Amino acid sequence: MKVAIVHNLYDSNQSSGENSVVLNDVDQLTKLGQEVIFLNFGINSLKRSPISPYVIYENIKKIYKFRRNLRRIILKERPDLIHFHNLFPFIGFNVTKLASRNKIPLVFTMHNYRVTCINGSHFRNHSICIKCIRRSPFWGVIYRCYRGSFSQSFIAFFANRKLKKSLSFSSAVVTLSPFMTDHISNYLNSECMVLERATPSEKVNSVGFKKDKKVLFAGRLTEEKGVDLLCGSWTTSKAEANGWKLVIAGDGTEGPDLLKKFDLYESISFLGMLNADEIAHQMCSSAAVVVPSVWFEGFPKVISQACSNSCAVVVNNIGSLASLDLPGAIKIENNSQHWSDFFSKLDLKELSVMGLNNLEWWITNAESEIQSVKLLDFYKKVVQK
Numbered sequence: 001m002k003v004a005i006v007h008n009l010y011d012s013n014q015s016s017g018e019n020s021v022v023l024n025d026v027d028q029l030t031k032l033g034q035e036v037i038f039l040n041f042g043i044n045s046l047k048r049s050p051i052s053p054y055v056i057y058e059n060i061k062k063i064y065k066f067r068r069n070l071r072r073i074i075l076k077e078r079p080d081l082i083h084f085h086n087l088f089p090f091i092g093f094n095v096t097k098l099a100s101r102n103k104i105p106l107v108f109t110m111h112n113y114r115v116t117c118i119n120g121s122h123f124r125n126h127s128i129c130i131k132c133i134r135r136s137p138f139w140g141v142i143y144r145c146y147r148g149s150f151s152q153s154f155i156a157f158f159a160n161r162k163l164k165k166s167l168s169f170s171s172a173v174v175t176l177s178p179f180m181t182d183h184i185s186n187y188l189n190s191e192c193m194v195l196e197r198a199t200p201s202e203k204v205n206s207v208g209f210k211k212d213k214k215v216l217f218a219g220r221l222t223e224e225k226g227v228d229l230l231c232g233s234w235t236t237s238k239a240e241a242n243g244w245k246l247v248i249a250g251d252g253t254e255g256p257d258l259l260k261k262f263d264l265y266e267s268i269s270f271l272g273m274l275n276a277d278e279i280a281h282q283m284c285s286s287a288a289v290v291v292p293s294v295w296f297e298g299f300p301k302v303i304s305q306a307c308s309n310s311c312a313v314v315v316n317n318i319g320s321l322a323s324l325d326l327p328g329a330i331k332i333e334n335n336s337q338h339w340s341d342f343f344s345k346l347d348l349k350e351l352s353v354m355g356l357n358n359l360e361w362w363i364t365n366a367e368s369e370i371q372s373v374k375l376l377d378f379y380k381k382v383v384q385k
Contacts, residue, residue: 001379002035004074006095007085009042017301018111021199022085028372037077041066041090063090070095075102080383083107088114089155093162105171105382111298115163115184118156119145123224123295128318167192172382174375176298177320183296193385195378200371201304209284211352213244216286216311218279218302221252226292226316228254231262233339240267244346249274249282283309287351291315294334299324307362312354314342327361328354
């Protein structure tokens with residue numbers, strides 16, 4: 001099978017789960033003997049400084065040159081199927097019209113909630129916001145939800161409309177959870193096939209490692225990730241008195257404030273940004289990995305990584321996280337008291353058993369090769385439809 005994978009790459013200087021998933025799919029599908037045409041463009045392809053009219057002009061030329069080459073390659077190669085990931089802002093949506101006119105099946109992966117929210121998160125003013133669903137999506141422009149800019153939000157608003165139109169003639173959609181499937185169901189055509197897919201992760205052999213009284217958070221230190229909720233509830237619990245440690249691995253805009261508030265607590269350690277091997281090493285000895293996100297989330301890769309390292313997974317009972325079906329998952333209601341009560345009752349033996357259950361689930365559901373085989377089978381069903 002000849003598959004074209006199209007993705008607007010995020011900045012390589014920042015950690016990106018989307019980039020990781022896309023690159024993994026390209027690699028694994030190639031290993032499975034498929035012909036993969038990877039068509040990508042991103043911010044790293046552009047000159048970002050110094051900003052001047054000349055630089056802007058040259059960047060616009062690069063973008064349109066890529067789009068012309070994209071059309072040429074698709075018409076020349078005639079892939080059996082095109083799998084779109086992120087198309088905004090540089091790739092654009094005209095390529096979906098081209099594929100539809102040439103009767104090439106289209107598959108979209110919904111990595112976020114861009115179809116119903118111009119910033120892709122439904123998170124605004126410190127809480128969940130669904131105003132654009134209940135009323136007009138133009139509220140996202142009024143509130144400057146995309147990068148705090150009215151003009152950029154206006155552009156994102158029209159891109160959002162084009163994405164919805166593209167979904168109307170897509171053949172299939174890949175979502176990350178049952179919650180995401182329900183969320184976008186109003187924008188799918190009646191014949192659209194859906195694959196709910198756990199984010200794949202590579203295998204890390206942690207079997208036999210002794211679990212310590214340690215809880216790990218690994219991710220961005222941004223407001224929507226709920227790290228303030230995590231640390232605040234930890235300090236009001238009995239976890240420290242019971243000999244437990246909370247390890248925070250990551251960096252982000254909330255990092256400095258979190259350090260000021262919680263770095264004095266002996267049971268909380270801030271390790272900063274770690275690479276994949278360092279995070280895996282931390283997971284090997286962690287009894288549980290926590291995902292306290294206060295936005296809808298998708299299927300964070302850290303969950304698959306935690307399962308592959310036989311860790312229990314503790315999540316906030318909201319959005320996609322609430323709809324995930326893991327044998328070793330604990331869902332905590334979205335408030336500090338419930339989280340504090342949970343931390344006060346941490347049980348190493350119980351969490352270790354749940355971690356082993358997660359490892360068994362991962363072997364059959366989220367290991368990278370297994371996920372790629374499932375994706376290829378899905379492609380074949382779409383093509384044969």
